[in-house]
Amino acid sequence: MKKFLYIFIMLFVVGWVQAQQRVIYTINDGWKFTKGSPFEAQLDNCDDSSWETVNIPHTWNDKDADDETPGFYRGPAWYRKQLFVDKSQEGRQAIIYFEGANQEVQLYLNGQFIGEHKGGYTRFCFDITPNLRYGQENLFAICVNNVYNPNIPPLSADFTFFGGIYRDVYLQFMNPVHIATNDYASSGVYLRTPEVNKSAASVEITTLLTNELSQTTEVIVENIICDADGKEVRKTSTEVKLASGETKTEVSKKIKIDSPHLWDIDDPYRYMVYTRILDKRKGTLLDEVVNPLGLRWFEFDSEKGFFLNGKWRKLIGTARHQDYFQKGNALRDELHVQDVLLLKEMGGNFLRVSHYPQDPVIMEMCDKLGIVTSVEIPVVNAVTETEEFLNNSVEMAKEMVRQDFNRPSIMIWGYMNEIFLRRPYTEGKQLEDYYHFTEKVARSLEATIRKEDPSRYTMMAYHNAPQFYEDAHLTEIPMIQGWNLYQGWYEPDINEFQRLLDRAHKMYKGKVLMVTEYGPGVDPRTHSYQPERFDFSQEYGLIYHKHYLNEMMKRPFIAGSSLWNLNDFYSESRVDAVPHVNNKGVLGLDREVKDTYLFYKAALIRRPMLVIGNREWKTRGGVVNTEQKECIQSIPVFSNAEEVELFANNKSLGKKKIESGYALFDVPFVNGENQLEAFAVAGDTKLHDMLGIRFQLIGSQLKDNTLPFTEMNVMLGSPRYFEDRATNVAWIPEQEYKPGSWGFVGGTPYRRKTGFGTMLGSDIDIFGTDMNPVFQTQRVGIESFKADVPDGEYSVSLYWAELDSDKEKEALIYNLGADSEQTLVGNRRFGISINGTTVLDDFNIARDYGYARAVIKKFIVTVKDGKGLNIDFHKKEGETILNAIRIYRNY
Ligand code: GCB
Numbered sequence: 001m002k003k004f005l006y007i008f009i010m011l012f013v014v015g016w017v018q019a020q021q022r023v024i025y026t027i028n029d030g031w032k033f034t035k036g037s038p039f040e041a042q043l044d045n046c047d048d049s050s051w052e053t054v055n056i057p058h059t060w061n062d063k064d065a066d067d068e069t070p071g072f073y074r075g076p077a078w079y080r081k082q083l084f085v086d087k088s089q090e091g092r093q094a095i096i097y098f099e100g101a102n103q104e105v106q107l108y109l110n111g112q113f114i115g116e117h118k119g120g121y122t123r124f125c126f127d128i129t130p131n132l133r134y135g136q137e138n139l140f141a142i143c144v145n146n147v148y149n150p151n152i153p154p155l156s157a158d159f160t161f162f163g164g165i166y167r168d169v170y171l172q173f174m175n176p177v178h179i180a181t182n183d184y185a186s187s188g189v190y191l192r193t194p195e196v197n198k199s200a201a202s203v204e205i206t207t208l209l210t211n212e213l214s215q216t217t218e219v220i221v222e223n224i225i226c227d228a229d230g231k232e233v234r235k236t237s238t239e240v241k242l243a244s245g246e247t248k249t250e251v252s253k254k255i256k257i258d259s260p261h262l263w264d265i266d267d268p269y270r271y272m273v274y275t276r277i278l279d280k281r282k283g284t285l286l287d288e289v290v291n292p293l294g295l296r297w298f299e300f301d302s303e304k305g306f307f308l309n310g311k312w313r314k315l316i317g318t319a320r321h322q323d324y325f326q327k328g329n330a331l332r333d334e335l336h337v338q339d340v341l342l343l344k345e346m347g348g349n350f351l352r353v354s355h356y357p358q359d360p361v362i363m364e365m366c367d368k369l370g371i372v373t374s375v376e377i378p379v380v381n382a383v384t385e386t387e388e389f390l391n392n393s394v395e396m397a398k399e400m401v402r403q404d405f406n407r408p409s410i411m412i413w414g415y416m417n418e419i420f421l422r423r424p425y426t427e428g429k430q431l432e433d434y435y436h437f438t439e440k441v442a443r444s445l446e447a448t449i450r451k452e453d454p455s456r457y458t459m460m461a462y463h464n465a466p467q468f469y470e471d472a473h474l475t476e477i478p479m480i481q482g483w484n485l486y487q488g489w490y491e492p493d494i495n496e497f498q499r500l501l502d503r504a505h506k507m508y509k510g511k512v513l514m515v516t517e518y519g520p521g522v523d524p525r526t527h528s529y530q531p532e533r534f535d536f537s538q539e540y541g542l543i544y545h546k547h548y549l550n551e552m553m554k555r556p557f558i559a560g561s562s563l564w565n566l567n568d569f570y571s572e573s574r575v576d577a578v579p580h581v582n583n584k585g586v587l588g589l590d591r592e593v594k595d596t597y598l599f600y601k602a603a604l605i606r607r608p609m610l611v612i613g614n615r616e617w618k619t620r621g622g623v624v625n626t627e628q629k630e631c632i633q634s635i636p637v638f639s640n641a642e643e644v645e646l647f648a649n650n651k652s653l654g655k656k657k658i659e660s661g662y663a664l665f666d667v668p669f670v671n672g673e674n675q676l677e678a679f680a681v682a683g684d685t686k687l688h689d690m691l692g693i694r695f696q697l698i699g700s701q702l703k704d705n706t707l708p709f710t711e712m713n714v715m716l717g718s719p720r721y722f723e724d725r726a727t728n729v730a731w732i733p734e735q736e737y738k739p740g741s742w743g744f745v746g747g748t749p750y751r752r753k754t755g756f757g758t759m760l761g762s763d764i765d766i767f768g769t770d771m772n773p774v775f776q777t778q779r780v781g782i783e784s785f786k787a788d789v790p791d792g793e794y795s796v797s798l799y800w801a802e803l804d805s806d807k808e809k810e811a812l813i814y815n816l817g818a819d820s821e822q823t824l825v826g827n828r829r830f831g832i833s834i835n836g837t838t839v840l841d842d843f844n845i846a847r848d849y850g851y852a853r854a855v856i857k858k859f860i861v862t863v864k865d866g867k868g869l870n871i872d873f874h875k876k877e878g879e880t881i882l883n884a885i886r887i888y889r890n891y
C-alpha cells in the first residue's frame with residue numbers, strides 16, 4: 001500500500017512538474033489569406049470564406065516575382081485563423097512568436113489590436129495572455145505589409161523582397177513566473193565567456209526573469225552546464241525575489257570549467273546550459289530554457305588573418321540567400337538545413353549570413369557543423385536621412401545581437417552592405433549631408449553592437465568605390481573591412497582584384513580585411529570553350545573562381561572570404577541568363593551542383609574526392625572533329641588526388657596531374673551514349689567516378705551515311721553551348737559554312753556596347769521563353785545559312801528576338817557596373833528565301849512582335865536533287881539578323 005501511495009505521489013509530482021514546463025508548438029497550417037485590405041479584416045464578422053487557404057511558411061510573391069510582368073505585389077495582405085486553445089493552458093503566460101515576416105506586421109487577437117513589428121528578417125513575439133480565450137476558438141488576424149517604407153531597411157537591394165509570414169509561427173505557454181520573453185525575442189539567457197583557453201574557461205550567465213503573478217514570489221535560478229553527453233559539469237543556483245510584474249536581471253558569478261572541450265571548426269563541441277527557475281518553497285520547476293554553449297577564443301589580425309583557439313585558419317566560405325526554386329523565401333526547415341550541409345560538404349568553414357539574419361535553423365546548423373559565421377542587418381545600398389530610419393536600424397541591430405547571442409558559430413556582427421551603391425546625390429552640400437548622416441548611422445550601429453556584445457567583431461561591406469567610403473569615414477568605423485569585389489565580372493580586368501587587395505592592405509593599416517563577396521554569374525545550362533566575362537558559362541565561372549581563390553590564398557592578410565553566393569537567388573529586377581535570378585551561386589536555385597562548387601570542394605576538403613565535372617550537362621552536341629569520326633570536347637575532372645586517369649567508352653585517355661583542384665581531359669565523344677570513368681588514388685583510398693553523357697554528333701559532311709542526319713540546333717553569333725533540359729535538345733555554337741557542311745555566310749556576332757568595350761550578346765529578358773541564352777545572341781548582317789543536308793523533308797525553325805530597343809533601359813535593372821549602354825533599334829526589314837523561294841518578303845520583327853520577344857518561325861522545306869538547304873536573307877532596311885536555327889529532319 002505504502003509503495004502504491006509512493007508511486008501515486010511520484011506520478012502526481014512528475015505529471016504536475018511537466019505541466020509547468022513551457023509548451024511550444026507551431027501554428028503554421030490552414031490560414032485564410034488575401035492580398036489587400038478587406039474591410040475590418042481584424043473582426044470576427046469579416047467573411048473570409050472566399051480567401052485562399054495557405055500554410056506558413058508562406059509568401060505571396062513566389063509567382064509574380066518570377067513572371068514576365070515587371071514588379072511584384074508590394075502592399076498589405078491579411079492572414080486569419082480561428083484557433084482553439086486548450087483550457088489546460090489557462091492561467092499561464094501566452095505569447096505568439098514569429099521567426100520572421102516581411103516586413104511590417106500588425107497583430108489582432110479576437111478583434112483587439114495586440115502589437116506591431118517592423119523589419120522583415122528578425123524574430124519577434126507578442127504577449128497575448130490577456131486576450132486569449134481558453135477552451136474556445138480565438139481569431140488571429142495578422143496584417144503583413146511589404147510595401148516600400150523609406151524608414152525600414154532595406155530600401156533597395158539585389159534580392160526580391162518577398163512578402164509574407166515566411167518562417168514558422170509558434171504559440172508558447174509558460175508559467176507566470178518565467179524566463180523573460182520580452183527582451184527583443186531573445187532566449188532571456190545570455191552566455192558570456194570572458195576567458196577561454198586550453199586549460200580553463202570562465203562562463204558568465206545572465207538570466208532575465210519575469211514575474212507575471214500579482215504577488216511577490218521567491219525563486220531559485222539554476223544554471224546547469226552539461227557536456228555533450230548530458231552529464232552535469234557545473235551548476236549554479238541563486239535565490240531571487242521577484243516583485244509582481246517585475247522583469248529582473250540575474251547575473252551569475254563566473255563559472256570556471258577546467259580543461260574545457262573547445263568548440264572548433266573540426267570539432268564543434270557544444271556544452272548545453274539548462275537555465276531553470278524553481279519555486280523556492282515547493283522546489284517545483286517553473287520554467288526552463290536551453291542554450292548551446294561553445295567554448296572558443298578567436299582573434300583577427302590585420303597582417304596574419306584569423307585565429308581560432310590559437311590556431312591559424314583561413315576562413316573560406318560563401319554568403320547565402322534564403323530562397324529556393326519556385327518557393328521564394330518560404331522554406332521548410334529542411335531546405336535551410338540542407339544548405340548548411342552543402343556548404344560543409346564543399347569544405348567551407350565560413351558563412352556570411354547575408355544580407356539579413358536568417359532562419360534559426362541556419363544558425364543552429366552552423367553551431368553544429370563548425371562553421372564560423374557573420375550575421376548582418378539589411379542596411380543595404382542606401383539610407384533614408386530620418387531619425388526613424390536610424391532608430392529602426394538600431395532596433396534591428398539589437399534584435400539581431402540578442403536573438404543569436406549564444407551562438408558559438410557567430411564571430412562577426414555586420415551592418416551596411418555597399419551603402420553607397422545607390423547614392424541619391426553625387427555632389428555638393430546634399431552629398432555632404434548624406435555622407436554625414438550615413439556616418440552617423442554607421443557610428444550608432446557600431447556603438448550599439450559593441451555595447452551589446454563586446455566579445456565579437458564588427459564588419460561593414462563596401463563596393464569598389466573606396467573613395468566614397470573614405471570620404472564619409474566609413475572605412476574607419478568597423479573592426480573588419482569587407483570588400484565586395486567583381487573584377488573580371490562587372491569590371492573587365494580580373495587582375496585588378498589582387499591589385500585592389502594590395503591597395504587595401506597598404507591603405508588601411510591595422511584594419512582586418514575580408515573579401516565578403518566575389519563571383520561570376522553561371523547559368524549551368526551554358527558552356528563555352530571561348531569563355532569570357534558575362535557569358536554565364538560554367539567554364540568562365542571556373543576560371544574566375546580559380547583566380548580569386550589563388551590570389552586570396554597567397555595573401556595572409558586576407559583573413560577570409562565568402563564567395564557570392566552559395567546558391568542562386570531571386571532578384572526580381574535582374575535579367576541576365578535566367579530572368580529574375582542572380583545566378584552567381586555555386587549551387588542552382590534548386591541546389592544543382594555547378595562545376596564551381598566542385599572546384600571548391602576539390603580545393604578545400606581533406607577527405608579524398610573525385611568527381612567528373614560538367615555533371616549536369618547530360619545532353620551535349622558537337623561536330624565531328626577527328627579522323628575517327630568523333631567530337632573532342634574537354635571535360636574537367638575534380639579531385640584532390642595527385643593525378644587522375646579518365647576512360648571514355650573503355651579507352652584510357654591517360655593520366656593527368658591535378659592542378660588547383662582539377663584536370664581537363666580532351667574527350668572524344670561518339671554519337672549516342674558515352675560512358676566516362678575516372679580513377680585516382682589518394683593515400684590508401686581508391687577513388688572512382690562514372691558519368692553517362694548523351695552526345696548528338698553532327699557529321700562534318702552532312703551527307704555522310706555513317707552518321708545519318710537527324711537534327712541540328714545552332715545558336716548564331718555565339719561560341720556557347722546550351723542545354724535545353726526540358727527537351728534534351730543540345731544547342732551548339734555557329735560555324736562558318738564550308739561546302740558539304742553547314743554554317744553561316746556573312747555578318748558579325750552581335751555584341752552589346754558597355755562602358756569598358758563590348759560583351760557577348762545582350763543582357764535583356766527575352767519574353768515568351770525560358771531559354772534566354774538561345775535568343776540573347778545573334779548574327780547581324782547574315783547573308784545566308786546553308787546546310788548541305790540529304791534530300792528529304794525538313795522542319796526548319798528560325799529563331800529571332802530584337803535585342804536593341806528604342807526605349808530607355810529601365811532604371812530598375814540592377815547592374816553594379818551599370819556599364820551596358822543602350823543602342824537604338826533601327827527600322828529593320830528584310831526578306832527571306834529558302835532554296836530560291838521567297839518565304840517572307842518584308843519581315844519586320846519590331847513591327848510584328850516588338851522588342852525582346854522570342855519569335856520562332858517554322859518552315860516546312862523539301863530538299864531535292866542533292867541541293868541541300870539554302871536560306872538567304874535579303875536586306876531592305878537596317879541589318880538582317882538571325883539568332884538561332886533548328887533543322888529537324890521529318891522524312
Ligand atoms: C553585390 C551586392 C549583392 C549583389 C551582388 C551582385 O555587391 O552586395 O547584394 O547580389 O553584388 O551579384 O551584383
Ligand code: CA
Pocket residue numbers: 064065066067068069070071072
Ligand atoms: Ca513580376
